Amino acid sequence: MSFITGVGLTAFGRHEGSSSLDLMSKAAELAITDAGLKRADIDGILCGYSTVAPHIMLATVFAEHFGIRPAYAHAVQVGGATGLAMTMLAHHLVESNVVRHVLVVAGENRLTGQSRDASILALAQVGHPEYEVPLGPTIPAYYGLVASRYMHEYGLTQEDLAEFAVAMRRHALMHPGAQFHDAITVADVLNSKPVALPLKLLDCCPVSDGGAAFIVSREPTGEIGVRVRGCAQAHTHQHVTAAPALSELGAEIAVARAKAASGVAISDVRYAAVYDSFTITLAMLLEDLGLAGRGEAAAQVRSGHFDQDGAMPLNTHGGLLSYGHCGVGGAMAHLVETHLQMTGRAGNRQVRDASVALLHGDGGVLSSHVSMFLERTR
Amino acid sequence: MSGGKPALADWTAGAEAIAYQSCSACGSLQYFRRSFCASCGAPDPEQKYASGNGIVYATSLVCRAATPEARAHVPYNIVLVDTAEGFRMMAHGDIDLAIGDKVTARFAQFAGRLVPCFTRITS
Numbered sequence: 001m002s003f004i005t006g007v008g009l010t011a012f013g014r015h016e017g018s019s020s021l022d023l024m025s026k027a028a029e030l031a032i033t034d035a036g037l038k039r040a041d042i043d044g045i046l047c048g049y050s051t052v053a054p055h056i057m058l059a060t061v062f063a064e065h066f067g068i069r070p071a072y073a074h075a076v077q078v079g080g081a082t083g084l085a086m087t088m089l090a091h092h093l094v095e096s097n098v099v100r101h102v103l104v105v106a107g108e109n110r111l112t113g114q115s116r117d118a119s120i121l122a123l124a125q126v127g128h129p130e131y132e133v134p135l136g137p138t139i140p141a142y143y144g145l146v147a148s149r150y151m152h153e154y155g156l157t158q159e160d161l162a163e164f165a166v167a168m169r170r171h172a173l174m175h176p177g178a179q180f181h182d183a184i185t186v187a188d189v190l191n192s193k194p195v196a197l198p199l200k201l202l203d204c205c206p207v208s209d210g211g212a213a214f215i216v217s218r219e220p221t222g223e224i225g226v227r228v229r230g231c232a233q234a235h236t237h238q239h240v241t242a243a244p245a246l247s248e249l250g251a252e253i254a255v256a257r258a259k260a261a262s263g264v265a266i267s268d269v270r271y272a273a274v275y276d277s278f279t280i281t282l283a284m285l286l287e288d289l290g291l292a293g294r295g296e297a298a299a300q301v302r303s304g305h306f307d308q309d310g311a312m313p314l315n316t317h318g319g320l321l322s323y324g325h326c327g328v329g330g331a332m333a334h335l336v337e338t339h340l341q342m343t344g345r346a347g348n349r350q351v352r353d354a355s356v357a358l359l360h361g362d363g364g365v366l367s368s369h370v371s372m373f374l375e376r377t378r
Numbered sequence: 379m380s381g382g383k384p385a386l387a388d389w390t391a392g393a394e395a396i397a398y399q400s401c402s403a404c405g406s407l408q409y410f411r412r413s414f415c416a417s418c419g420a421p422d423p424e425q426k427y428a429s430g431n432g433i434v435y436a437t438s439l440v441c442r443a444a445t446p447e448a449r450a451h452v453p454y455n456i457v458l459v460d461t462a463e464g465f466r467m468m469a470h471g472d473i474d475l476a477i478g479d480k481v482t483a484r485f486a487q488f489a490g491r492l493v494p495c496f497t498r499i500t501s
Contacts, residue, residue: 028412120444130390131410132468133492135442136448141456144438152436152477194441194453241409241458241468 002091005217005376006035006099011177012210012324016112020050021065023107023211027329028066031213036221037101039066045073046086046101048106051093051122052113059294062105065116067355072099076151079126079363081233083332084370090216090230100218106328107211109118112320119207128239140278142240142365144241147198153246156272158198160298161279162189165202165321167301169274171308179208179324181332187280203279208324210329212332212338217371225342226377229356230262233370239373240365241344250369251288258371264356266290269373271341271354272312273334277364287359289371313351316341331361342376368373386425387409389494394485396430396494398465409465421483430483432461434475434496445469446467460497470495 010023018026024047045068047059055061059073072093078085082126083106086290110119122139127133129141129351150156163351173268184202192201215221216228234253237243256292259265272291277281286297290313292305306314317323317337320330340346341354357374387393399408403420412417415423419436420466443449459481470493471485481496488495 071461090403117444120442123445127408128468134390135456135468135470135493136443136445136451136454137456137468138439138440138444139439140442143441145436145456146441148438148477149436179428194439196456197439197441199438239410241466326387 001218002094002228003217003220004214004228004335005221006031006033006037007339008034008175008213008217009333009336010107010211011034012208012326012333013114013179015109015209018109018209019114020053020108021062023109023209024062024105024310025066027104027107027211027213028105028243029357030209031103035217037215039068042068042101042103043071044090044093045070046090046104046183047075048082048160050076050088050108051119051327052109053082061117076366080263080277080331081361081363081368081370082328083335084231084359084372087228087335087372088233091228091231092323094216094218100298102216103213104216104300105213106332108329109209110326111207113209115200117208124264126238128241130353132239132241140199143278143280144196144199144283145240146332146366147278150246150284151198151279154295155296155299157285158190158352161198161203161207161283162186163278163298163301164276164282165189167306168315168319168321171316171349172322175317175323176317178322179206180322198313199280200355204275207324208326208330210324210326212329212336214335215361216334220377224378226339226342227375227377229264229371229373229375230258230315231256232261235367238364238367245368247301249288249366251285251362251366251371254369255289255360258373262373264373268356269312269358271357272314273338273359273362274314274359275331275334276315276321277325277360279321281362282319284366285360285362289358291358292323308349308351313354314351316346316351336360338374342374379389383422383425386427390392392492394492396467397425398428398463399425402435403447407463407465409467410415428461428463430479432459432496434471434477434479434481435460435466436477437471437475439473451488457496472497474498483497
């Protein structure tokens, strides 16, 4: 068994003068303290990557900087799915007795450490270097392609997509650490600057500075245990040109494997934390995961189904769309918020019941998927 | 290609053509050039030129580019096209293209390079 025993999250937005290592350290310190542990208790480190300060041995660089000499350490790179992929690996590492307490950490000064053009350019390199990148696509364009097709096949409209941005913003207004603090409307989303149509500025997550961390341990360190019930991955392609049909994407495969690994059904789930780099990402993933019927996610978000007091509270911190996106740490914030909800510490954002949660991450262009079920134990 | 025949010149090498590969062992098609078939692993898939005809699968109009060279072309349409031969490719397309349109390829300069650009066939 494995448990998430502590979590740490910085505010997202601008952290002028903070390096990636600074943000990682800040989040790591918060997580270790939250778990009731000391630095010396940590014997494993898994970290993400930094596009601002790339390094071939980031985990060791961080370990030295932070003052830990771990028995196991390396970086993991699966794009937006990295946070949950690291959690899955940490789960298996502690279950197989390789280490006792794994620190999973990521942080990046992606907003203030480089120009927005540099960020967009770095991320566009997930495209094929010979057959896609020379055409000048951007990450929003890759997802814009997917959006156009999904809208064509399932009748989704730009107004439908806008509802997801509005809902995530509504949630972010409840969190002081979120990057955005102004309410938005469907009209605001529709009238925002075109980026890669059908996606407009408010359909896209921002670029942020921030850090996130958590501890994965063999035993709970506090009164309430948050146990990893089961997790699984699926990788169907890297480049959008080589993606399978919409009906054969990896989220459905990953969640089916995670259900088999955990014995948990979607009907057991009380809280959802789903990757939301763009409004289309969230709309598709909710339907792929079975949290909404095909073509029904927009109607459900409009009806309040995914609100704090709805039947399936979703990304109550505001998600990537409105809490912010600092790279690997961005989707780790989803797990931090889930942990706060499951342990009854979400304050004004607390939901009635977060006893079982489904988390899902996506890397590339719906290329790499990780699904995970967490369960509260006493 | 390592040890195989030289690659057919296509737009990725500055020639006005679209090339693909066809596996003589399993019949699979692939667009990204390799020295083997990604479906069955057989070596040296046959290289062929595509007709340039196809149907639009998806579109995204890029209005915010990341480099000064690309910004000079904004807005430009990125499209996925299902070719008549049966493989999918990314390219540029005329601004007015819609999913399902029958298209044919021409070639255009973009940010200092030759790229395929699809245009609607009026029938």
